[in-house]
Amino acid sequence: xxxxxxxxxxxxxxxxxxxxxxxxxxxxxxxxxxxxxxxxxxxxxxxxxxxxxxxxxxxxxxxxxxxxxxxxxxxxxxxxxx
Amino acid sequence: xxxxxxxxxxxxxxxxxxxxxxxxxxxxxxxxxxxxxxxxxxxxxxxxxxxxxxxxxxxxxxxxxxxxxxxxxxxxxxxxxxxxxxxxxxxxxxxxxxxxxxxxxxxxxxxxxxxxxxxxxxxxxxxxxxxxxxxxxxxxxxxxxxxxxxxxxxxxxxxxxxxxxxxxxxxxxxxxxxxxxxxxxxxxxxxxxxxxxxxxxxxxxxxxxxxxxxxxxxxxxx
Numbered sequence: 001x002x003x004x005x006x007x008x009x010x011x012x013x014x015x016x017x018x019x020x021x022x023x024x025x026x027x028x029x030x031x032x033x034x035x036x037x038x039x040x041x042x043x044x045x046x047x048x049x050x051x052x053x054x055x056x057x058x059x060x061x062x063x064x065x066x067x068x069x070x071x072x073x074x075x076x077x078x079x080x081x082x
Numbered sequence: 083x084x085x086x087x088x089x090x091x092x093x094x095x096x097x098x099x100x101x102x103x104x105x106x107x108x109x110x111x112x113x114x115x116x117x118x119x120x121x122x123x124x125x126x127x128x129x130x131x132x133x134x135x136x137x138x139x140x141x142x143x144x145x146x147x148x149x150x151x152x153x154x155x156x157x158x159x160x161x162x163x164x165x166x167x168x169x170x171x172x173x174x175x176x177x178x179x180x181x182x183x184x185x186x187x188x189x190x191x192x193x194x195x196x197x198x199x200x201x202x203x204x205x206x207x208x209x210x211x212x213x214x215x216x217x218x219x220x221x222x223x224x225x226x227x228x229x230x231x232x233x234x235x236x237x238x239x240x241x242x243x244x245x246x247x248x249x250x251x252x253x254x255x256x257x258x259x260x261x262x263x264x265x266x267x268x269x270x271x272x273x274x275x276x277x278x279x280x281x282x283x284x285x286x287x288x289x290x291x292x293x294x295x296x297x298x299x300x301x302x303x304x
Contacts, residue, residue, distance in 0.1 A: 049206045051206075056215060060218055061214060064294055
């Protein structure tokens with residue numbers, strides 16, 4: 001019970017952090033954290049299939065893609081303002 | 083002005099949230115009890131795990147459309163006008179520690195993908211999860227500098243991307259003769275599902291890895 005409450009609090013906190021932080025890199029890292037916590041929540045809800053998919057696709061692959069996109073944006077910005 | 087707008091948006095969003103929550107609480111109880119139906123028919127499905135039975139047998143066309151959508155998304159990415167770098171694209175890191183670790187990890191990830199695929203028949207697992215692990219191995223290999231990005235996929239790669247959907251459609255067409263879409267004959271269901279899932283895993287792994295490996299090569303050059 002305590003674990004579930006902590007999990008819900010952490011989920012909400014990481015979601016708010018993802019949406020409100022001005023730094024894109026931080027937002028992506030928070031998004032990955034959110035995905036991993038979400039996978040835990042699915043596992044707690046007895047849905048291990050969705051937990052697996054969420055951890056692998058939601059947190060892993062999407063996170064890698066978003067990090068790549070952020071790196072591209074930074075590079076572009078640096079090239080535009082020398 | 084700005085604050086007024088923010089407050090309005092906040093108000094509308096919370097109103098929408100409250101209404102949605104209230105509506106969900108107000109929904110009538112479902113008339114058909116699906117879990118019981120699935121359990122009752124599980125023996126006919128060819129697999130023991132209910133989730134795989136639903137995904138690959140009872141509602142197989144959902145999965146068929148899912149793989150079609152993913153393939154379509156990758157085709158869309160490939161169709162975008164891209165600036166493929168003319169010099170051999172170097173991966174961001176050529177760290178020897180990372181490379182050695184990746185060389186050890188990649189075969190293990192392949193093994194895990196195979197296990198997750200096989201486990202799908204009787205416990206949580208299946209094609210999508212196995213494909214995601216394969217894709218993860220691909221991305222890791224690229225990041226370690228061992229796998230070049232896909233500038234233009236060759237013939238073999240294209241065949242691998244399409245094989246999942248093609249096998250699925252071939253099975254569906256072959257079974258059309260008996261009148262129902264994707265209704266596996268009794269006794270054959272397990273083997274057909276394994277065949278479809280194996281090709282789906284390969285295609286999904288390549289497609290999901292492709293999202294990363296194709297996009298990461300298309301650097302806009304100034």
